[in-house]
Amino acid sequence: MNILSIQSHVAYGHVGNASAVFPMQRLGVEVWPIHTVQFSNHTGYGAWKGQVFDGATIDELMAGIGERGVLGKCDGVLSGYMGSADIGHAILSAVAKVREANPKAMYCCDPVIGDVGRGVFVRPGIPEFMREQAVPAADIVTPNQFELELLTDVEVRTLADAHRAVEALRDAGPKVVLVTSLITNETPDDSIDLMAADGQGTYRVRTPKIDININGAGDAIAALFFVHYLRDGSAASALGKAASSIYGLLKRTKEAGSREILTVAAQDEFVTPSQLFAPEVV
Ligand SMILES: Nc1ncnc2c1ncn2[C@@H]1O[C@H](COP(=O)(O)OP(=O)(O)O)[C@@H](O)[C@H]1O
Numbered sequence: 001m002n003i004l005s006i007q008s009h010v011a012y013g014h015v016g017n018a019s020a021v022f023p024m025q026r027l028g029v030e031v032w033p034i035h036t037v038q039f040s041n042h043t044g045y046g047a048w049k050g051q052v053f054d055g056a057t058i059d060e061l062m063a064g065i066g067e068r069g070v071l072g073k074c075d076g077v078l079s080g081y082m083g084s085a086d087i088g089h090a091i092l093s094a095v096a097k098v099r100e101a102n103p104k105a106m107y108c109c110d111p112v113i114g115d116v117g118r119g120v121f122v123r124p125g126i127p128e129f130m131r132e133q134a135v136p137a138a139d140i141v142t143p144n145q146f147e148l149e150l151l152t153d154v155e156v157r158t159l160a161d162a163h164r165a166v167e168a169l170r171d172a173g174p175k176v177v178l179v180t181s182l183i184t185n186e187t188p189d190d191s192i193d194l195m196a197a198d199g200q201g202t203y204r205v206r207t208p209k210i211d212i213n214i215n216g217a218g219d220a221i222a223a224l225f226f227v228h229y230l231r232d233g234s235a236a237s238a239l240g241k242a243a244s245s246i247y248g249l250l251k252r253t254k255e256a257g258s259r260e261i262l263t264v265a266a267q268d269e270f271v272t273p274s275q276l277f278a279p280e281v282v
């Protein structure tokens with residue numbers, strides 16, 4: 001399997017492609033990473049150095065890959081944090097090129113806009129771009145609860161609200177939705193939920209909440225969910241596997257007291273999670 005992964009990259013630590021690429025490789029996937037930025041470290045540190053690339057750079061790399069004649073072998077495109085609408089347009093043009101060469105290729109869009117604690121943290125224009133262009137073009141989307149609410153205008157307080165919002169998002173285009181970090185009024189204080197739907201059903205996984213606040217978990221779970229969905233063709237199966245792997249990864253990270261997720265040291269969690277969480281139909 002070959003996946004084109006267009007995301008931010010950091011030299012030190014694990015967010016964006018630096019969080020998503022290795023877990024996919026560890027699962028045996030050939031990954032073609034294109035970086036939208038190259039920073040020293042993630043922005044959670046408050047200071048960083050490096051460059052933001054532009055749409056033309058992505059177009060150029062896509063043209064080069066196209067010249068190798070391999071786009072027909074690309075099974076999927078994964079995108080994350082976009083940086084600017086210009087980069088967003090280049091990502092959608094990359095998706096179109098891949099689909100032209102392989103009509104069966106899927107596009108998984110992590111519609112990074114913000115989260116419940118921080119609010120919107122992307123540049124002006126990006127929320128509208130996600131809503132009007134990226135989400136309708138995607139086969140799979142992986143919003144957190146904040147992004148789900150923003151993209152659908154549905155306030156999610158109950159499980160029924162979550163169902164309504166997920167169906168509204170599916171009506172907008174993507175047939176598969178994974179909601180991360182979902183807290184409804186039914187979620188116990190010591191737990192965190194994930195929900196996934198694919199038209200065959202809607203499923204939930206509930207794991208313990210770990211006392212850790214870390215960057216890059218969303219990037220890794222979107223990558224794992226995408227790979228497992230492409231392989232298994234089932235949101236329930238992909239949800240159970242991806243959620244179990246991320247829980248194991250974060251548990252090991254907490255035990256080690258690390259500021260960065262243990263993408264390398266805890267890599268066995270990607271293949272054989274130490275604890276398996278089975279999805280329930282909701
Ligand atoms: N503190 C935590 N405890 C348990 N699981 C967590 C925790 N933080 C993140 N996760 C897991 O990682 C997933 C992705 O995290 P999320 O916060 O949505 O990503 P990000 O903010 O990095 O995009 C969550 O759905 C959850 O399964």
Ligand SMILES: Cc1ncc(COP(=O)(O)O)c(C=O)c1O
Pocket residue numbers: 008009015016037039041042043044081214215216217218219
């Ligand atoms: C460049 C870059 N990409 C991606 C991320 C992903 O962060 P998070 O997992 O918190 O959404 C961050 C977070 O700091 C970042 O700095």
